[in-house]
Amino acid sequence: MTEVMSSPDRRESGTGIRRVLLLAVLLPYLLLALISSGTGWSFPVLKPERVDLSPWTRFLADRDRMGEAFATSLLMSVIVGTVGTVCGLWVGRVVRHSVSSWPRFVIYLPFVLSPVIVGISLYDLMVRLNLSSSFLGTVLVQLVFATSLTGVYFSELWSPRADRLEQLVKCLGGGRWAVLRHAIWPSLSPVIIICFVQAALFSWLDYGLVSVIGGGRVRTMTVMLFGFLREANVNQAAQSAIVLLLPTVAGFAISTTLLRSQRTHSEEFDG
Template sequence: MKPWFKPMIVWLIPLAICLPFIPLVLWSLSDRWFYPALGPQTWGLRAWLYVFGSAGAQIIASLLQSILVATITAFTSVIIGTPAGRALGLYDFKGKDFISLLFMLPVIVPPLCVAMGLHLWFIRLSLAETYVGVILVHLTFCLPYSIFVMWGVFSNYNPDYEHQARSLGASSGQIVLKIILPFTMPGLIVAGLFSFLLSWSQYLSTLIIGGGRVTTLPIMLFALMASGDRPVAGAVSIIFVLPALIVLLFSARYLGGRSVVGVR
């Protein structure tokens, strides 16, 4: 490998991630920008004044709700997904294929059907229009991902380490903390990250189950993103993507070095 190859890749990847944001930033700061000009002809803060001015209180409130819902969903998804992934990865049992298909179902069935079908039950169970209900419906979409990520992690995981630790007198708690957690940490982070981002971008299920009482960021912003007002759409997209990007960069730190594959 040529000596310049690795640094080039290291720089190309973040560049590829950042490039699409440049037009967003330009649009959000433009006042007039007509074809065929390469950049905005006049600059202005109209879009940002809208986002932070009249819509500001709504957007900040929904930002907090989004963070709350996505964080709880991500943690719950990993906590439920890990034992399932471990069972699928380490053991062979009757009906394994059928069960894994069941786990995949929420991804295969169109989200609108899942959300509307669950809505009926959630109304009967008084879960509709509650945070618990919204987190539960997000979990139906997140769980398949965290289960399948953890399945992959555990199929490359050697449980002999646990046996060794136990024979040396470690308690179950110590095994979890000192063996399982360190070995599966990158996988856990990936599963959590997937779940967080999926929950972060849920629109339809939040609208139907949350019913306007739970107003996450997508509820506030998606209508504006599709509107014809490019500066506002640009500003709003940045507001939407930025927190998710921060979470991604933060967790990327843990993904380097040891890969998701785990240790044999």
């Protein structure tokens, strides 16, 4: 295997393929940036007549209350991320230590179900509870999915080290908070951060639940983006897409890096 990999020909062709692939992946994002700042781009011209920051200046001038949508999305993400992670920690632990396969099935269900279909079925309940078309109602329904998501992560990535440390802390007379501080946090901190990021991103990117439960009154970034798409307002749609994209890419980069470090860490400890 090594002799095949180290062959100079292959390495050169590999670099060539890599460059082509890299270009193919990055070009659509470049296109997105161009759409967001270009004007006068009718068929068949390949680049906009004018590329400058004026569309962005207009966008940031907040005529469409983008600031409010951004703040709503951000606040929603932080709440869903935090509460979802705390609940998921408890739930994931139950699922991890359960002998029966039912808890695992239950925790996976919202993870795989379509949010919009669940939202439609929960809409009547939200109306009865006077929570439809409200921020709180949307957050509550998002929490069902966030808890499922983080519960799945915790149950799948729960480190045996946390259990061993917990036993040790208890043997030394530690209470519940000592267990959290000295056993759970040190061994699961990367998973906790991953869960927070993923739950917050779920909320940040959610459109199905916000549109159904929020009923048009809860204005988030995704709702704005869809609004621009419906109006065929390509400039602003691309700008909202970029605003949505940036934290998401950063979040996934953090998550995958932490996952790698978590894996290496547990291998070192277990192996």
